Amino acid sequence: MGFFRPSSRDDAFFQLLADSARQAVAAAEVLTELLASDAAGRERILPRLKDIEHEADEATHAIIHKVNSSFVTPFDHGDIVELAASLDDCTDALEQVGQMVVLYRMDGLMPDVTRQLEVITRMAALTAETMPRLATMKELPEYWVEINRLENEGDVIHRTLLRDLFGGAVTDPIEVIKHKDIIERLEQAADAFETVAHRVETIAIKES
Amino acid sequence: MGFFRPSSRDDAFFQLLADSARQAVAAAEVLTELLASDAAGRERILPRLKDIEHEADEATHAIIHKVNSSFVTPFDHGDIVELAASLDDCTDALEQVGQMVVLYRMDGLMPDVTRQLEVITRMAALTAETMPRLATMKELPEYWVEINRLENEGDVIHRTLLRDLFGGAVTDPIEVIKHKDIIERLEQAADAFETVAHRVETIAIKES
Amino acid sequence: MGFFRPSSRDDAFFQLLADSARQAVAAAEVLTELLASDAAGRERILPRLKDIEHEADEATHAIIHKVNSSFVTPFDHGDIVELAASLDDCTDALEQVGQMVVLYRMDGLMPDVTRQLEVITRMAALTAETMPRLATMKELPEYWVEINRLENEGDVIHRTLLRDLFGGAVTDPIEVIKHKDIIERLEQAADAFETVAHRVETIAIKES
Numbered sequence: 147m148g149f150f151r152p153s154s155r156d157d158a159f160f161q162l163l164a165d166s167a168r169q170a171v172a173a174a175e176v177l178t179e180l181l182a183s184d185a186a187g188r189e190r191i192l193p194r195l196k197d198i199e200h201e202a203d204e205a206t207h208a209i210i211h212k213v214n215s216s217f218v219t220p221f222d223h224g225d226i227v228e229l230a231a232s233l234d235d236c237t238d239a240l241e242q243v244g245q246m247v248v249l250y251r252m253d254g255l256m257p258d259v260t261r262q263l264e265v266i267t268r269m270a271a272l273t274a275e276t277m278p279r280l281a282t283m284k285e286l287p288e289y290w291v292e293i294n295r296l297e298n299e300g301d302v303i304h305r306t307l308l309r310d311l312f313g314g315a316v317t318d319p320i321e322v323i324k325h326k327d328i329i330e331r332l333e334q335a336a337d338a339f340e341t342v343a344h345r346v347e348t349i350a351i352k353e354s
Numbered sequence: 355m356g357f358f359r360p361s362s363r364d365d366a367f368f369q370l371l372a373d374s375a376r377q378a379v380a381a382a383e384v385l386t387e388l389l390a391s392d393a394a395g396r397e398r399i400l401p402r403l404k405d406i407e408h409e410a411d412e413a414t415h416a417i418i419h420k421v422n423s424s425f426v427t428p429f430d431h432g433d434i435v436e437l438a439a440s441l442d443d444c445t446d447a448l449e450q451v452g453q454m455v456v457l458y459r460m461d462g463l464m465p466d467v468t469r470q471l472e473v474i475t476r477m478a479a480l481t482a483e484t485m486p487r488l489a490t491m492k493e494l495p496e497y498w499v500e501i502n503r504l505e506n507e508g509d510v511i512h513r514t515l516l517r518d519l520f521g522g523a524v525t526d527p528i529e530v531i532k533h534k535d536i537i538e539r540l541e542q543a544a545d546a547f548e549t550v551a552h553r554v555e556t557i558a559i560k561e562s
Numbered sequence: 563m564g565f566f567r568p569s570s571r572d573d574a575f576f577q578l579l580a581d582s583a584r585q586a587v588a589a590a591e592v593l594t595e596l597l598a599s600d601a602a603g604r605e606r607i608l609p610r611l612k613d614i615e616h617e618a619d620e621a622t623h624a625i626i627h628k629v630n631s632s633f634v635t636p637f638d639h640g641d642i643v644e645l646a647a648s649l650d651d652c653t654d655a656l657e658q659v660g661q662m663v664v665l666y667r668m669d670g671l672m673p674d675v676t677r678q679l680e681v682i683t684r685m686a687a688l689t690a691e692t693m694p695r696l697a698t699m700k701e702l703p704e705y706w707v708e709i710n711r712l713e714n715e716g717d718v719i720h721r722t723l724l725r726d727l728f729g730g731a732v733t734d735p736i737e738v739i740k741h742k743d744i745i746e747r748l749e750q751a752a753d754a755f756e757t758v759a760h761r762v763e764t765i766a767i768k769e770s
Contacts, residue, residue, distance in 0.1 A: 354631075
């Protein structure tokens with residue numbers, strides 16, 4: 147590292163990655179609003195979540211198209227594609243949770259699900275703040291250490307939820323099926339943010 | 355592009371990819387037959403589905419072996435391997451649905467599952483028609499646009515099925531577990547065909 | 563192949579891969595012990611399983627770091643990273659089974675689950691024996707043929723378990739949900755060992 151990173155081409159990549167991360171933040175925020183609403187409100191909010199997922203898809207597509215049609219990229223082609231794909235996985239998982247909550251007509255959602263989503267929202271915000279720093283490669287270890295800490299925090303909530311769910315907090319088997327699905331998809335969202343951090347770390351190691 | 359693609363080596367790759375896509379078509383057709391049969395018929399048909407899955411495995415293996423032992427390939431080595439792997443995922447998902455239907459002794463399968471499979475069968479047929487066109491790179495955008503449209507069509511059926519399933523169409527919790535598994539594995543099959551289309555698009559962009 | 567493979571750098575890679583495979587063996591052994599214990603014993607044993615999973619994570623991390631910071635690697639960079647990642651997936655899946663058994667407060671686990679784990683333990687042991695042979699590339703086909711055979715053996719047990727589970731062996735729907743999850747995660751562990759074997763085969767083909 148240490149050399150000057152100038153070109154506007156590079157900037158366009160970091161911009162697109164930051165856009166994609168901001169879609170994940172928006173998805174987490176709209177999902178939070180959806181969870182806090184009643185059935186009618188949820189039906190109304192869901193299309194906004196789908197729009198965000200669709201925009202994230204297009205952003206990912208734009209990144210991959212740009213990588214495949216560029217001769218020079220700021221990092222290894224494959225690393226950028228994988229980073230973009232893992233950012234998209236974050237938004238996808240969050241949108242799927244919103245869909246499940248509506249399709250399953252969830253009523254009486256376990257309160258800790260909101261705590262699980264709060265941790266994920268912080269992971270999303272931190273990821274979006276970090277993407278522009280790929281241009282300078284500064285303060286990246288602070289990011290991945292904090293993501294790792296948040297992932298552990300979310301994992302404790304996830305395990306507590308499962309322990310309670312199967313410990314009698316929910317007794318109707320069909321409600322158990324629904325809760326389990328939502329809790330696990332949120333955990334997959336958290337894992338997706340951790341994967342993003344792993345890929346940033348991989349890029350940072352190669353650049354150092 | 356625009357340059358002449360001659361060699362018989364190339365042709366062998368397109369042939370193997372087309373073979374693999376035809377296994378996915380065969381899997382969709384045999385699975386359709388299986389779903390329409392009674393319990394005894396299903397037990398009799400399942401081995402045919404397993405044979406197809408096994409042949410698709412061998413075809414994939416042959417492609418990966420050929421890529422890894424070839425110095426020259428028509429496209430990037432990694433892109434061919436990923437395309438072959440995603441074609442194999444299509445057949446795998448369809449075979450798993452057949453297994454579930456038999457192992458779970460499904461009785462009274464929700465009728466829309468058949469509609470979900472019909473859309474997938476059309477995705478498979480279109481994919482098989484398209485593979486040979488990789489030799490000339492002609493009319494590929496028509497293919498991925500139509501796959502995308504079919505995936506959306508299948509997704510609407512998938513969501514309707516889940517909404518009905520959890521809306522009281524099936525009341526026995528164990529039957530809900532079984533249905534959910536089958537419906538979601540079929541959705542994964544549809545996603546696998548979409549992934550194939552994404553990979554074809556990636557190859558097309560690089561070649562253009 | 564046939565050329566002399568000397569350097570100590572190479573040896574370090576094979577050593578790290580063998581370490582990672584030994585973590586998978588340890589995970590299978592501790593999980594076997596956990597399954598054979600009562601509830602209190604399981605709570606006591608689970609942290610050991612988590613420690614193993616954590617060490618495997620660090621081993622994988624060390625391999626990826628070493629690959630990304632090395633100019634010369636014994637095989638293709640990407641192939642080593644994927645091999646390390648798939649070894650880690652084996653240990654992860656086993657640790658998740660242990661977690662589920664404890665979180666779900668499993669009581670009256672179907673006896674064949676132990677048979678399913680026995681096959682996986684043999685896959686792990688064979689994988690750990692094989693990793694050092696990557697240095698000489700000798701007797702590798704015997705390894706992947708045997709892994710394939712074991713995977714088929716495990717698959718028969720897996721299918722029998724599902725057939726029994728949905729055939730009335732377990733009647734409480736919540737117990738069905740729990741069993742299904744554990745049985746399928748074990749099947750994913752078996753698949754992960756098969757993926758390791760596929761990646762060894764890919765490396766062997768490229769080297770031949």
